Amino acid sequence: MQEKIYNWGILGPGKIAKKFAEALQHPTVSRRCKLYGVASRDLERAVDFAETFKAEKAYGGYEQLIQDPEVDIIYIATPHAFHFELAMACILNHKHVLVEKPMSLNREQTHFLVEKAIEHNTFLMEALWTRFLPMTESILDDIKHNKLGDIRFIKSDFGFPAPNVPSGRLFNPRLGGGSILDVGIYPLFLCLLILGDFTEAVITGTLSDQHIDLNCQAVLKYKNGATALIASAIDTQLPITTEITGTKGQIRIPCPWYKNDHYYLKTTQNDHSEKVQLPAHTNGFEYEILEVIDCLDKGLIHSAKWETAASMILAEQMDRLLEKLAVKHPYTCHPFSDRLNTPPRI
Ligand SMILES: NC(=O)c1ccc[n+]([C@@H]2O[C@H](COP(=O)([O-])OP(=O)(O)OC[C@H]3O[C@@H](n4cnc5c(N)ncnc54)[C@H](OP(=O)(O)O)[C@@H]3O)[C@@H](O)[C@H]2O)c1
Incomplete structure (x- = not known):
């Protein structure tokens, strides 16, 4: 066929x-x-x-x-x-x-x-x-095969100094500006993928005069006792690295961790770090597109690798952090929404 x-x-x-x-x-x-x-x-x-x-x-x-x-x-x-x-x-x-x-x-x-x-x-x-990069698949596989033991600590960040354009999408509250929604989502997503939902969060950060988060640092605590230290920024260059530490080993993903094609694995049995090299990619987006094709071929309405249920938890986590920082995004509305019979705003 x-x-x-x-x-x-x-x-x-x-x-x-x-x-x-x-x-x-x-x-x-x-x-x-x-x-x-x-x-x-x-x-x-x-x-x-x-x-x-x-x-x-x-x-x-x-x-x-x-x-x-x-x-x-x-x-x-x-x-x-x-x-x-x-x-x-x-x-x-x-x-x-x-x-x-x-x-x-x-x-x-x-x-x-x-x-x-x-x-x-x-x-x-x-x-x-x-989520769909070979690097992420390989790390999840290492964790599944207990190479790291029980995961105790994740340290992950994403930040860069964006040109401060008040009307631009990163700084304008009406366009959903702020560091958490734009780049903080990456460390949060990784922690969610590996540790599940957090139970407690302590957060600090700096808000702009338009009340969006220019940067944030958060300590997250998980049900199994693990913790994560995450940071995001749109006003500062952060290392953009990740460390995942378990009772038996550690993974270190160098900059830019969120799109890398290699990482370093060190276990208690091995004194030196092993470089894990994955296939080079064009720009990385091809993997998520292949996942979409696979789902559509199978008639699925969501991906098992990045479920809509996970997106809901992630959205809730960002809400919790933004609420603690007192960041509020006003809703904006597209002019044609009435004609498309979009349900009322919530
Ligand atoms: N996956 C990733 O690695 C990655 C990286 C960067 C960004 N993103 C995401 O991609 C989305 C777009 O980011 P981007 O950096 O591509 O944004 P962008 O270039 O600033 O804007 C994308 C497009 O949105 C349209 N748009 C519609 N209403 C707009 C408005 N009121 N103001 C400005 N633009 C408007 C514009 O197209 P027209 O006016 O031509 O319709 C514009 O070219 C964001 O949600 C961001 O989080 C993802």
């Missing part, structure tokens, strides 16, 4: 959309995927992007692409604040959705999306691409 070619649509042809479109051209991916259409708030931008990446259709509005019957799956690559509205619009139009991280601005929105995706039998996944 001939394998299905999935028609992808991209909403928001910005920085990350370009990387994603490049990954769609990766040979392992392009034999099963086609970049069918791209939508921008500006038709010229959509046309430029479509020409660069050889998409068939370019739309000067998101709604048109969402309603195009030829589209199988939509990648949402807009700032965080619009993920909820757009993902909801996709689901209501029976489109499968891969939505950039974070899935939405908070737990309520994420829960609602997951509920609606189940109701409409549409695939939904948060694009936490690190």
